[in-house]
Amino acid sequence: MTDKRSLTERLNPEIREFLVEMGAEDVFKCYQCGKCSSVCPWFQVGTYDFPVYRLPLEAALGMLASSEDKDELAAEVDKIYRCVGCDACVDQCPHGVDIPSILRAARRILVDYGSYPEALKDVVGRTRDTGNPMGGPAEKRLDWARRLDVPAYEPGMDYLFFSCCLSSYDPRITDVSAAIATILKAAGVSFGVLESADKCCSEAIRRVGAEDVFLENAAANLGAMADAGVTRVLVNSPHCYTAFKNEYPESNARFEVVHITELLADLIRGGRIQPAAEFPRRVVYHDPCTLGRQNGVYEAPREVLRSVPALQLLEVPEFNRRFSLCCGAGSGALWVEWEKEERIAAIRLNQLAATGADVIAVACPYCQQMLEETAKSTAVEIEVLDVAEILAASLE
């Protein structure tokens, strides 16, 4: 049974006020021009009707996440959790409407009521209980660092290296942390890790709507960093980057945040790293939404790749830099399974493979996992490597 009430009957000022209170201040700015719909990744997928331009209006009317009908609410929940937070719509909107924030406000309501996807409930639960979305034991978080004799951070070191959860626990992506450690040692950069068990930055958890878990983990990380006297944090995940740089300051964080590709480009410019070994492959760079569109870091990763001898750098025509298509993993979507024909990652993978590249270079663990898994499941023959892994190979 779907909700048979008329539109007027369904207007809900209380929900609208609640949404605004939760951070959806932009609900009244939309003038329904529709520009956001054409840049949304769901427009590329085409098999799922995601009504992007209607979302601010639905929120302004108090209709988002408001249905009392079970089936209709289930469809609402599915819709609200389709957004991957890529900010393509924000970038294009003439009135500066932040649709992902509107949806995040709706998600906060749904999380409060326990009406959100089961897979995400598990992820939120694991992050609350263990400090990371995979549920890995805290004492194993730094195993990758111990294997490489990376010391504990001490004041006076150049950087605290904060390795994201995927590159701390996922056996494939710990290779990226290892590559980073190897390069930094070769360049004579002093760095250490946070021995007092750092927790997930929780950027994705916040976008799922679990604000309390985000705030708890942010406070724990900020406390541990302050106790250790950290002044500069080096991250490999754009999600940690945006959390620390743009969101933790809401809680008065006091440190500089650097993405690994920015530091690597600097080290190459300064002659502290000299890539020598040839990497004779055709490499296409995939801009992560959170590093590129959301934080303006487009050139540093390309600069690193261009410095590698014999590497041929390719671009996805039109869909690069601020027009890059999301890998489909943001805002919790990494942990949600959609139907095969509805996967944003498959569309992006095909765009990247169509350049004739044999390697996709990434600068984000989420993109790496999403594109690598999708390549395996769709039998597209292309390797997915982090920029740091490619650079480390050229130093050997």
Ligand code: SF4
């Ligand atoms: S582009 Fe902005 S103003 Fe236009 S419909 Fe989308 S949200 Fe509304």
Ligand code: SF4
């Ligand atoms: S953030 Fe990306 S996925 Fe979400 S509505 Fe905007 S364009 Fe679509």
